[in-house]
Amino acid sequence: MLPQMMLRPVVAIALSILAVFPLDSAFAEYGDIILNKTAEAMRDAEVDDVVFPHWFHRIRFRCSVCHEDIFRLKAGENEISMAIITEKKEMCGVCHNGLIAWEPLECERCHALEPGWSPGVIQHSVKGVSKVDLLLGKVGTKAKPYSKFMEIASGWHPLALSKSGLPLDKYGLVDWAKAVKEKIVQPLWSLDPEVKETEHRIRDNDILFVAKGASMPDVLFPHGIHSYWLECKICHETKGGAIFKDELGANNITMMDIGKGKWCSRCHDKTAFPISDCMRCHNHPKGTPLGKNVLVREAKNP
Numbered sequence: 342m343l344p345q346m347m348l349r350p351v352v353a354i355a356l357s358i359l360a361v362f363p364l365d366s367a368f369a370e371y372g373d374i375i376l377n378k379t380a381e382a383m384r385d386a387e388v389d390d391v392v393f394p395h396w397f398h399r400i401r402f403r404c405s406v407c408h409e410d411i412f413r414l415k416a417g418e419n420e421i422s423m424a425i426i427t428e429k430k431e432m433c434g435v436c437h438n439g440l441i442a443w444e445p446l447e448c449e450r451c452h453a454l455e456p457g458w459s460p461g462v463i464q465h466s467v468k469g470v471s472k473v474d475l476l477l478g479k480v481g482t483k484a485k486p487y488s489k490f491m492e493i494a495s496g497w498h499p500l501a502l503s504k505s506g507l508p509l510d511k512y513g514l515v516d517w518a519k520a521v522k523e524k525i526v527q528p529l530w531s532l533d534p535e536v537k538e539t540e541h542r543i544r545d546n547d548i549l550f551v552a553k554g555a556s557m558p559d560v561l562f563p564h565g566i567h568s569y570w571l572e573c574k575i576c577h578e579t580k581g582g583a584i585f586k587d588e589l590g591a592n593n594i595t596m597m598d599i600g601k602g603k604w605c606s607r608c609h610d611k612t613a614f615p616i617s618d619c620m621r622c623h624n625h626p627k628g629t630p631l632g633k634n635v636l637v638r639e640a641k642n643p
């Protein structure tokens with residue numbers, strides 16, 4: 342396996358944090374995203390920043406319901422305002438209009454986070470906690486949360502968790518692949534009741550990424566579970582530039598770039614399982630037989 346030192350420092354740090362992070366606080370914030378581009382106007386109106394809980398929504402909807410017809414797949418790229426939500430009924434207002442979900446009357450339900458946070462996805466909010474405390478695992482409890490974020494999140498998430506009995510992975514994060522394979526949740530593909538499940542295209546093959554290095558297991562990329570959650574165009578015609586060209590071997594993907602937030606980590610580490618879970622991607626030991634429907638993609642020369 343690759344020594345930690347070879348990874349980007351940020352990946353290595355994430356790994357060491359995960360090793361000591363208490364599980365309940367780790368999953369409490371999985372995939373939440375802070376929206377505060379309009380901080381100035383929000384301060385004038387005396388409301389806090391907005392927290393969007395991704396996984397509260399994905400229990401009900403697959404990614405394609407929102408991406409990218411309603412929201413572009415990049416933090417900070419969507420210009421959201423109250424006029425858009427309440428008058429135009431776009432963005433959050435597509436659903437938060439009293440029909441699909443509650444109307445935006447109680448401000449604090451969305452404007453839930455005290456200002457001072459950076460926008461984007463939060464996995465572990467460590468604001469106000471010293472690095473030493475973090476490494477020692479002293480990061481608060483549900484009764485005495487270390488951050489406002491954890492307090493809010495423990496209101497939504499464990500409730501959703503205990504009610505739905507969602508399966509967890511080894512980090513205590515929700516195992517979304519298992520949750521849908523076992524039909525524990527059956528999120529909608531479309532808000533339009535006329536759209537039938539059969540109109541939804543699934544590409545049921547796997548792509549074997551032959552990883553450089555003799556000891557690193559290869560990566561079997563399942564097109565199936567990805568196209569269950571995501572429409573083809575989210576990856577292959579992403580607004581602002583495709584994440585992946587839809588041609589075998591056409592993308593020069595390296596672990597270094599994945600560590601920098603490109604390719605697979607456009608989603609993994611943010612709203613899908615984290616990059617530190619190496620073997621969940623490097624899931625195919627070299628030389629073991631391949632199932633059917635596998636396309637082999639040879640490693641490019643380094």
Ligand code: HEC
Pocket residue numbers: 374376393395398399402403404405406407408412413414415416417418419420461462570607608611612613
């Ligand atoms: C109910 C709507 C909704 C659903 C469903 C949804 N998202 Fe999002 N997603 C958002 C919003 C809102 C943002 C934030 C956009 C912004 O900051 O401008 C976002 C942002 C993102 C980002 C950008 C993160 C970054 O750091 O750039 C990714 C990646 C993402 N979503 C992936 C997913 C995946 C994968 C799924 C399904 C498993 C999903 N989303 C389901 C609404 C949704």
Ligand code: HEC
Pocket residue numbers: 391392393394397398401402406407411421432433434435436437441442443450451497
């Ligand atoms: C595709 C439809 C859809 C979109 C788009 C959507 N939501 Fe939701 N949202 C829901 C549904 C459904 C619920 C659950 C409502 C319920 O439990 O009554 C929900 C729940 C929530 C919750 C959970 C907390 C609580 O008190 O129930 C928050 C916070 C929230 N939405 C914020 C947002 C924000 C902010 C946006 C826009 C950035 C947004 N939502 C966009 C459908 C949507």
Ligand code: HEC
Pocket residue numbers: 376377378379380382383386388391420421422423424426433437444445446447448449450451452
């Ligand atoms: C469904 C979730 C939701 C609810 C409920 C909600 N907001 Fe917002 N609000 C947002 C989002 C999302 C933004 C954009 C945040 C950003 O990107 O900076 C926003 C932005 C704002 C802004 C700054 C931009 C603008 O439109 O001027 C103000 C002011 C604001 N909200 C006030 C309120 C008030 C007051 C209430 C209660 C009456 C409220 N909001 C309820 C989601 C919500």
Ligand code: HEC
Pocket residue numbers: 542543544546548562564567568571572573574575576577585586587588589590591592593636638
């Ligand atoms: C999560 C992102 C993602 C989604 C969603 C996705 N793909 Fe792909 N696709 C990939 C990756 C990664 C590759 C491999 C590219 C490479 O080899 O460099 C690929 C390769 C392909 C290829 C060439 C190899 C092959 O399978 O024949 C085609 C064609 C393709 N995709 C079509 C589709 C279609 C059709 C859908 C929707 C049903 C889809 N993809 C959904 C990521 C995705």
Ligand code: HEC
Pocket residue numbers: 516517518519560561562563566567570571575576584604605606607608609612613614621622
């Ligand atoms: C557009 C978002 C997106 C991109 C890009 C993406 N994934 Fe995923 N991936 C998901 C989602 C969503 C799931 C469902 C599980 C979850 O959410 O944790 C998933 C699941 C998986 C699984 C299944 C795990 C299991 O337990 O069954 C593997 C393996 C995987 N991804 C590998 C990859 C690899 C390798 C790449 C890059 C070549 C990649 N993914 C790119 C969103 C994405």
Ligand code: HEC
Pocket residue numbers: 342343348352550551552553554557560594595596597599605606609615616617618619620621622623639640641
């Ligand atoms: C989301 C999926 C995913 C996860 C998680 C992941 N990798 Fe990778 N990794 C890949 C892909 C895709 C490649 C590219 C294979 C190719 O085509 O060369 C790769 C390549 C590699 C390579 C070969 C060298 C290179 O840069 O291409 C090494 C070594 C590696 N990964 C180590 C790791 C380690 C260590 C971890 C855990 C910290 C990890 N990977 C986690 C998807 C992943």
